Amino acid sequence: MTEDIILRVDQISKSFQTSEGTQKVIQDISLEVMKKSVLCILGYSGCGKTTLLRIMSALEKPDEGNILVDNSNYCTPSKDVLLLFQDFNQLFPWKSILLNIVHALLITKTALDRKSAVLEAEAVLKEVGLYEYRNRYPRQLSGGMKQRAAVARALALKPKILLMDEPFASLDMVTRHNLQKLVREKCLKYDISVVFVTHGVEEAVLIGDRIVIMKANPGEIGFTLDNTYIATGSSVDKMKMMSIIMEQLNNQTNQEEG
Numbered sequence: 347m348t349e350d351i352i353l354r355v356d357q358i359s360k361s362f363q364t365s366e367g368t369q370k371v372i373q374d375i376s377l378e379v380m381k382k383s384v385l386c387i388l389g390y391s392g393c394g395k396t397t398l399l400r401i402m403s404a405l406e407k408p409d410e411g412n413i414l415v416d417n418s419n420y421c422t423p424s425k426d427v428l429l430l431f432q433d434f435n436q437l438f439p440w441k442s443i444l445l446n447i448v449h450a451l452l453i454t455k456t457a458l459d460r461k462s463a464v465l466e467a468e469a470v471l472k473e474v475g476l477y478e479y480r481n482r483y484p485r486q487l488s489g490g491m492k493q494r495a496a497v498a499r500a501l502a503l504k505p506k507i508l509l510m511d512e513p514f515a516s517l518d519m520v521t522r523h524n525l526q527k528l529v530r531e532k533c534l535k536y537d538i539s540v541v542f543v544t545h546g547v548e549e550a551v552l553i554g555d556r557i558v559i560m561k562a563n564p565g566e567i568g569f570t571l572d573n574t575y576i577a578t579g580s581s582v583d584k585m586k587m588m589s590i591i592m593e594q595l596n597n598q599t600n601q602e603e604g
């Protein structure tokens with residue numbers, strides 16, 4: 347494993363028992379997440395993206411294969427690999443957003459005492475533009491602000507990898523766009539690698555250094571793309587990337603229909 351790889355998914359397979367029998371949800375998936383990068387996983391609903399993320403975070407055990415983080419087998423959930431969901435209600439409703447972050451820092455022992463936890467929580471809230479809302483409770487925040495606070499908490503915990511499962515899918519376009527920029531910029535600044543799951547083609551191109559397209563039934567890697575748009579920022583590259591992805595997704599649909 348080269349030094350530039352932070353997470354390796356090594357020949358993972360997973361089946362579930364259903365009332366109709368055994369369903370193979372993930373088949374022989376291998377991929378690598380590089381340090382200081384965002385890997386985007388794109389695929390239709392039901393192709394196994396969430397299952398793959400749950401296996402990466404050690405919340406689910408694979409039937410076959412291994413997850414390696416920093417060269418070591420990763421089998422027990424820890425704050426090294428954090429999972430952030432689409433659901434907006436990931437914060438304790440009875441604590442302000444500042445105290446939500448302070449609490450997370452203390453229980454994970456990321457901060458050694460309350461004073462340093464408060465300072466760190468304030469710093470990340472400034473970083474994501476929520477400092478003036480620090481004493482608000484989650485119910486007093488919009489969906490976008492709650493996700494922004496969840497990103498701030500993730501930054502404070504300094505995981506090696508942040509796994510994001512369609513975190514912005516139900517936000518309006520402008521809020522979503524701002525959060526996409528925020529995640530890329532701040533995670534890379536804090537040296538956190540990101541695996542970002544989405545079914546949005548444009549979102550994948552806006553956020554991922556590399557884009558992996560999954561196929562369904564069973565979930566497999568269909569296609570991998572180095573996203574030139576991230577380096578150039580050129581709208582021509584953006585359109586080119588989007589059309590390559592659309593073609594790949596269309597091929598999948600045609601194969602299913604054919």
Ligand SMILES: Nc1ncnc2c1ncn2[C@@H]1O[C@H](COP(=O)(O)OP(=O)(O)O)[C@@H](O)[C@H]1O
Pocket residue numbers: 362363364371389390391392393394395396397398
């Ligand atoms: N715990 C489970 N038990 C049985 N089937 C499951 C379980 N979790 C997921 N599945 C099935 O696995 C498939 C992939 O689900 P999921 O990973 O959630 O896909 P995605 O996130 O891409 O929409 C679906 O058909 C789903 O019904």
Ligand SMILES: [Mg+2]
Pocket residue numbers: 395396397511
């Ligand atoms: Mg899912």
